[in-house]
Amino acid sequence: MTETRAIRVSCSRGMAPYLTQELSALGHAPRELAPTALELRGTLHDAWRLNLQLRTALSVLWPLASFPCSSPDELFEATRAVPWEEHLGLESNLSVVSRVDTPTISDPRFANLRVKDAIVDRMRDQLGDRPPSGPERTGAVVRAYWWGNQAQLFADLSGQKLSDRGYRKRPHMAPLRETLAAGLLLAAGYDGAQPFVNPMCGSGTLAIEAALIGSGRAPGLLRSDYGLQHWRSYDAEAWQEIRREVKAAPLRTPAPIVATDHNPQAIEAARHNAQTAGVEALIEFGVCDFTETPIPAVGEAGGVVMLNPEYGLRLGDTAALAATYNEVGDLFKQHFKGWTGFLFTGNAELAKKVGLRTSRRLPFFNGDIECRLLRYELYAGSKKQKKQGQAPGGEPRA
Numbered sequence: 001m002t003e004t005r006a007i008r009v010s011c012s013r014g015m016a017p018y019l020t021q022e023l024s025a026l027g028h029a030p031r032e033l034a035p036t037a038l039e040l041r042g043t044l045h046d047a048w049r050l051n052l053q054l055r056t057a058l059s060v061l062w063p064l065a066s067f068p069c070s071s072p073d074e075l076f077e078a079t080r081a082v083p084w085e086e087h088l089g090l091e092s093n094l095s096v097v098s099r100v101d102t103p104t105i106s107d108p109r110f111a112n113l114r115v116k117d118a119i120v121d122r123m124r125d126q127l128g129d130r131p132p133s134g135p136e137r138t139g140a141v142v143r144a145y146w147w148g149n150q151a152q153l154f155a156d157l158s159g160q161k162l163s164d165r166g167y168r169k170r171p172h173m174a175p176l177r178e179t180l181a182a183g184l185l186l187a188a189g190y191d192g193a194q195p196f197v198n199p200m201c202g203s204g205t206l207a208i209e210a211a212l213i214g215s216g217r218a219p220g221l222l223r224s225d226y227g228l229q230h231w232r233s234y235d236a237e238a239w240q241e242i243r244r245e246v247k248a249a250p251l252r253t254p255a256p257i258v259a260t261d262h263n264p265q266a267i268e269a270a271r272h273n274a275q276t277a278g279v280e281a282l283i284e285f286g287v288c289d290f291t292e293t294p295i296p297a298v299g300e301a302g303g304v305v306m307l308n309p310e311y312g313l314r315l316g317d318t319a320a321l322a323a324t325y326n327e328v329g330d331l332f333k334q335h336f337k338g339w340t341g342f343l344f345t346g347n348a349e350l351a352k353k354v355g356l357r358t359s360r361r362l363p364f365f366n367g368d369i370e371c372r373l374l375r376y377e378l379y380a381g382s383k384k385q386k387k388q389g390q391a392p393g394g395e396p397r398a
């Protein structure tokens with residue numbers, strides 16, 4: 001298994017810098033192909049391993065074919081020329097997911113259908129039978145990309161999206177996608193050396209991802225079923241060996257992680273999710289108003305406090321939320337001196353109510369909603385005048 005190919009790793013919009021950071025830390029040399037796709041060279045087993053290791057990726061794709069394509073008939077014929085009988089069995093469900101950006105067709109469902117028909121035709125011809133097919137990504141997933149006059153076919157080794165880690169059995173209101181939560185933490189520079197406080201934790205996604213990062217646990221070990229297991233190239237022994245190897249990485253004990261919410265049901269869900277993820281013991285949960293969240297002592301490494309309040313687009317009422325955002329500013333200013341504060345929101349108007357100067361405004365997408373991760377340097381008194389001539393963060397705006 002030494003042949004290398006151009007492995008493609010996809011992510012949500014806004015996440016490519018953090019995925020690049022992750023891949024580089026794992027010793028790969030990724031190249032950005034698009035805002036939601038990176039490419040790196042590696043073996044099939046490297047690609048398998050990435051499914052277990054990556055925190056911010058949505059799927060890991062192994063290339064099977066690339067060809068010029070300017071019509072649905074060409075897509076069908078070129079797909080039919082691929083030896084699918086060598087790649088797929090007859091038992092697993094086959095599903096096809098396409099992305100198209102070509103003047104020829106606008107609906108990716110049409111491409112899905114042509115690709116699926118071509119695969120099924122070929123298998124029936126070669127094997128006398130065809131696999132079952134349907135939209136569920138529980139079996140073998142084929143990805144088709146058709147950009148302009150070029151099309152590519154991939155084996156989606158992840159199957160279900162990697163954001164579905166399998167620990168969130170109980171979502172609360174508007175939970176963050178697990179990969180987005182991990183990206184926010186990486187963007188915040190969180191690595192477990194500093195305490196992490198997450199008031200308004202909802203179903204606990206940020207705290208759980210922090211515990212996984214801080215302890216050095218590979219997120220993909222939580223899941224047992226991957227698309228890669230439904231291809232003929234699957235070798236159960238080699239897969240178990242890769243899982244064992246990834247699991248053998250030494251675990252660390254992160255600095256304290258505190259997660260609170262005023263809703264007892266949210267905390268019950270968060271605790272249950274953390275238990276499923278195997279990190280309950282690393283998180284101190286509490287039911288309280290966000291302003292009452294217990295604050296651990298900070299050391300040299302400082303501390304990270306991150307809030308993801310409702311932002312009035314999907315939940316809550318904007319007018320009432322203005323007061324909450326204002327209180328977040330007060331909380332940061334009065335109780336988190338010496339920490340780095342982060343607010344994740346999709347509502348720029350509400351963010352202004354925090355009333356503190358941001359040191360960074362990092363773009364992210366929560367689904368289709370453009371959001372920002374706002375960073376506030378909450379200097380302790382002595383650091384106030386750190387930079388001459390520049391008003392420090394954490395100070396009220398003029």
Ligand SMILES: C[S@@+](CC[C@H](N)C(=O)[O-])C[C@H]1O[C@@H](n2cnc3c(N)ncnc32)[C@H](O)[C@@H]1O
Nearest residue numbers: 175176200201202203205261262263289290308
């Ligand atoms: C957008 S949700 C957070 C979702 C969370 N990031 C997740 O992934 O599940 C906002 C949370 O803030 C909580 N909340 C709202 N007002 C609060 C307050 N005054 N004190 C504490 N929690 C509050 C809500 O109960 C809700 O769980």
